[in-house]
Amino acid sequence: MIPFVPMPPFEYGRVDAVSPLIRRVIANNPGPFTFTGTGTYIVGRPDAGAGVAVIDPGPLDEAHLAALLAAVAGQTVSHVLVTHTHRDHAPLARPFAEVVGAPVLAARPPARTIHASAALDEEDDETFAPDVVLAGGDVIAGDGWTLEAMSTPGHASNHLAFVLREENALFSGDHVMGWSTTVVAPPDGDMAAYMDSLDRVIARAFSTLWPTHGAPVTEPRPFLAAYKAHRLAREAQILERLAAGDERIAGIVPNLYAAVDARLWPAASLSVWAHLIALEGAGRVRAQPGPAIDAAWTLT
Secondary structure: OOOOOOOOOOOOEEEEEEOEEEEEEOOOOEEOOOOOEEEEEEEEOOOOOOOEEEEOOOOOOHHHHHHHHOOOOOOOEEEOOOOOOEEEOOOOOHHHHHHHHOOOOOOOOOOOOOOOOOOOOOOOOOOOOOOOOOOOOOOEEEOOOEEEEOOOOOOOOEEOOOOEEEOOEEEEEOOOOOOOOOOOEEOOOOHHHHHHHHHHHHHHHOEEEEOOOOOOOOHHHHHHHHHHHHHHHHHHHHHHHHOOOOOOHHHHHHOOOOOOOOOHHHHHHHHHHHHHHHHOOOOOEEEEEOOOOOOEEEEE
């Protein structure tokens, strides 16, 4: 089992110092995909006059904007970073950046609408455009802090995580979350890419993971091992359902996710689809007439 991390007490809009170089403000946008809401991180010393970076300003929300501006009052915001362009992470970046006079940095947005289901809360912010396009390995240095962009596609093709070198910590966005597994939703979400980037996160041996939603993961090694094992177990379960004669995702999901809130079944369907696409790429299953969400899937 994945050792999910409970969320400690918090208040919306309150700035909390969670490490020597990290403060967090949580937006009031709770939901089945955002948990208690979007956690925006302020990186840098809390002293007056210090230069800071802000990660994932979050959704368009006037109260959250006011809370962020209050949290950085008297400081210089040098960079506004966005892990990916989903609408619970990116839309407030531009309004916030314009007030504080900082550039917005992120990976290049996807070229098209990326989700197969309009029911998902994780649709793309199609208006988002960074001032500076980042790639994995790029380094952003500030006033006593160093952030390294780490390419972590899977949940989104343009997903970046950010390494805080001074604390051996990773701002993991939605790539790894302490409260839940991550939605991998084709056509932009890619399970093979997700598993590859998860392995790269595991290899870095971070001390702490700071997801955008939920509590930090303070014991990443066993947590990530369980996270990966869960994905491999889900893959095995999907193969078992195919062997039992289930050919359609609509038949597989109720069996595999019977204990999960039915509101999450559309996302679960996309996750199963992502697994099947990866399995087809590995030559283990075939789809008729092609790898669409409503295809008939069989073992090879």
